Amino acid sequence: MRELNLILFGPPGAGKGTQAARLQDDFRLPYVATGDILRAAVKDGTELGRAAKAYMDAGDLVPDELVIDLIVERISADDSRDGFILDGFPRNRAQADALGEAFDRLGRRITAVLLIDVPDDDLVRRITGRRVSAKTGRPYHVETDPPKHEGRCDIDGSRLIQRDDDRPDVVRKRLEVYHRETEPLISYYDDKGLLRRVDGTRSPTEVHDHIRAVLATLRLEEDL
Structure with a gap:
């Protein structure tokens, strides 16, 4: 397999960031999170960053x-020659079509779209159980990683x-948007x-091990 070009896909709270970090360690691939590269371009004052900042300052969404263009610029860098891990894009059919056309122009192809699938009830419980220190932002979870003393940070109290x-109402709203706008991409990529x-x-x-097994199978299939 010449390149490993991956799209991480799934609802909010599915654990895409956690798996992206592990895949980075495994394969030394850059993590292309659209929010991160947008903020970096604005901070660095690049041509694309200045264009994006104009929309953001006006309170408008940055056009697809x-x-x-920012994604293409990032995956054209030297450290992306062997592949990349894309997260946060596409979010709908029009974006997926446009992204595919951009990849075609670059002569690159998507290796796999990895759907991390989690039921809504599990996601709500997972996300709404999060707590952070008001002072440092250190994360906790009321079920899986509770503090020693309820409601207080272990480090500084x-x-x-x-x-x-x-909050539950916000999480449910985010999931509604995901199901309406982004979930149709499951059948699109399938x-x-x-x-x-x-x-x-x-x-x-276990999720990481499953992803590694999926990628190993893809490598074997390509070598046949």
Whole structure:
């Protein structure tokens, strides 16, 4: 397999960031998170960054075409020659079509779209259970990683809070948007033979092992 070009896909709270970090360690591939590269371009004052900042300062969404240009710029860097891990894009059919056309122009192809699948009830419990230190931001979880003393950080005793994005009503709203706008991409990529499903309800290590097995199988199939 000449390149390993991966798209991480799944609902909010599925654990994409955790798995991206492990895949980075495994394969030394850059993690292309659209939010990160957008902020970096604005901070660095690049031509694309200045264009994006103009939209952001006006309170407008950055157009898909500009986001794709940023992705293309990032995956054209030297450290992306052997592949990349893309997260946060595409989020709908139009974006997926435009991204595919951009990859075609580059002469590159998607190796696999890794769907980390988790039921809504599990996601709500996972996300709404998050707590962070009001002082340092250190994360906890009321079920899986609780503090020694309820409501207080183990390190400095500061109060633990629930971020606004982690409130049940906000989480349900984010999931509704995902199901309406992004979930149709499951069949889109499945029809192209690119989708690989991973059970995201398992432990992070088990999810990682499953992804490694999927990628190993893809390598074997390509070598046949």
